[in-house]
Amino acid sequence: MSVWIDILLATLSVALAVRCLTAPTLAQCVFLFFAFGLTLALAWARLGAVDVAIAEAAIGAGFLGVLLIDALRDFAPAKEATVEDAEGYAAGGSAAEGSAAGVPLRAGRAALPLLPLAIAAVVFVLLTAEAVLNVRDGGGLTELAQENLARSGVDHPVTAVLLNYRSYDTWLEVGVVLIALLAIFAVGNGGTFARRDHVTHDPVLEPVSRILAPVLFLIGGFLLFLGKYEPGGAFQAAVLWGAMGILLYLAGWPVMTCLPRVWWQVLLTAGFGVFMLLGLAFMSGGGAWFEYPLAHAGNLILLIETLAALSIAAALTAIFAFFHEMHAPDATETPEK
Amino acid sequence: MNAMETYQIYLTASAVLFTTGLAGVFMARHFFRRIVATKIMGAGVFLSLVSFAERDALEFADPVPHAMVITGIVVAVSAAAFALALARRIHQLTGEHDFTTDS
Numbered sequence: 001m002s003v004w005i006d007i008l009l010a011t012l013s014v015a016l017a018v019r020c021l022t023a024p025t026l027a028q029c030v031f032l033f034f035a036f037g038l039t040l041a042l043a044w045a046r047l048g049a050v051d052v053a054i055a056e057a058a059i060g061a062g063f064l065g066v067l068l069i070d071a072l073r074d075f076a077p078a079k080e081a082t083v084e085d086a087e088g089y090a091a092g093g094s095a096a097e098g099s100a101a102g103v104p105l106r107a108g109r110a111a112l113p114l115l116p117l118a119i120a121a122v123v124f125v126l127l128t129a130e131a132v133l134n135v136r137d138g139g140g141l142t143e144l145a146q147e148n149l150a151r152s153g154v155d156h157p158v159t160a161v162l163l164n165y166r167s168y169d170t171w172l173e174v175g176v177v178l179i180a181l182l183a184i185f186a187v188g189n190g191g192t193f194a195r196r197d198h199v200t201h202d203p204v205l206e207p208v209s210r211i212l213a214p215v216l217f218l219i220g221g222f223l224l225f226l227g228k229y230e231p232g233g234a235f236q237a238a239v240l241w242g243a244m245g246i247l248l249y250l251a252g253w254p255v256m257t258c259l260p261r262v263w264w265q266v267l268l269t270a271g272f273g274v275f276m277l278l279g280l281a282f283m284s285g286g287g288a289w290f291e292y293p294l295a296h297a298g299n300l301i302l303l304i305e306t307l308a309a310l311s312i313a314a315a316l317t318a319i320f321a322f323f324h325e326m327h328a329p330d331a332t333e334t335p336e337k
Numbered sequence: 338m339n340a341m342e343t344y345q346i347y348l349t350a351s352a353v354l355f356t357t358g359l360a361g362v363f364m365a366r367h368f369f370r371r372i373v374a375t376k377i378m379g380a381g382v383f384l385s386l387v388s389f390a391e392r393d394a395l396e397f398a399d400p401v402p403h404a405m406v407i408t409g410i411v412v413a414v415s416a417a418a419f420a421l422a423l424a425r426r427i428h429q430l431t432g433e434h435d436f437t438t439d440s
Contacts, residue, residue, distance in 0.1 A: 010350035021361040048398040140393025157400035180415035
């Protein structure tokens with residue numbers, strides 16, 4: 001019985017991925033991508049990876065989906081239609097705005113090289129069968145992780161791996177988020193945000209943000225603390241706090257300008273910086289890089305997680321706000337090619 | 338039906354997802370679709386890692402691939418956000434949404 005659930009989920013995720021890539025409009029592509037991400041989250045929950053499921057649903061589908069939707073404003077649907085025309089979707093000029101014309105005639109697809117595709121498909125099926133059926137039993141690192149759990153300062157194995165055994169990865173990951181933010185600032189026009197001194201009274205978003213923002217903050221903090229015992233932790237908390245920031249920003253609160261620039265810089269680098277300083281401190285104390293003293297491991301991990309979550313949340317909010325303001329009003333008048 | 342274990346089902350799906358994404362990267366023209374296609378490829382890789390974690394489960398599933406995947410998701414999303422920023426900037430400056438026209 002349960003096997004059928006897995007087969008259904010696996011089939012659904014593949015089908016959604018295919019539909020997502022062949023969707024006639026970009027908007028459909030984004031929403032199918034949302035659905036794909038959530039299906040994948042279910043699959044991961046089935047595989048016993050609840051942490052991964054939360055992270056995927058929140059960051060992979062949620063945050064990226066929001067960025068994609070925001071990008072839709074630039075890649076307007078009318079322009080997409082002209083491109084699809086060239087690609088062989090036989091959409092008439094007037095069909096661009098008609099949603100009923102969503103059934104593309106895939107005349108161009110018939111020109112695909114069928115023989116190479118068929119050979120590739122056969123090779124792929126054989127390789128997959130070989131890989132799935134005859135993969136060697138490596139045993140994995142489960143045993144090792146379980147043995148050392150008592151010495152890690154936390155009770156949840158995934159958190160132990162993330163913040164104790166392999167804290168190096170996590171440290172650099174916080175750095176990657178920071179670099180991504182800087183790179184996005186560099187690509188766009190500067191890193192400044194328009195000052196919004198007063199709240200715009202959006203009749204829906206404003207009351208919703210008043211109710212949801214504290215709830216999001218509390219659930220984020222709860223997940224952060226829960227990471228010690230159960231699925232949860234810094235990234236999941238960071239995304240919830242980032243969602244809070246994005247919601248407040250969209251509701252018109254002056255999120256990006258309420259703090260002086262220096263404070264934002266401190267907030268953004270706190271996770272990476274403190275993590276690194278702690279690592280250096282342990283090294284100067286004679287230990288290895290990120291070798292926590294046994295007695296304080298739990299508290300140190302909680303401290304690092306809190307700062308990392310704050311930094312990542314700030315970075316996510318800043319990335320979204322920057323994306324949002326990237327859409328210049330005159331961008332719609334870009335020259336047609 | 339018990340001949341096939343749970344991890345094998347998802348492992349097969351992960352291979353198909355990776356290939357689907359790869360095909361999408363090559364066949365799609367629009368920046369936007371290519372970014373989504375690379376995300377689907379990445380999802381395939383993550384799914385295979387988590388499948389192996391489930392195979393090696395004792396009391397709990399192997400936590401090391403789980404941690405790698407959580408890290409990977411955040412890094413992949415950061416990279417995708419950067420790619421999206423680049424695509425939007427190119428579009429704003431030139432009005433292009435693909436690489437079909439040589440300059």
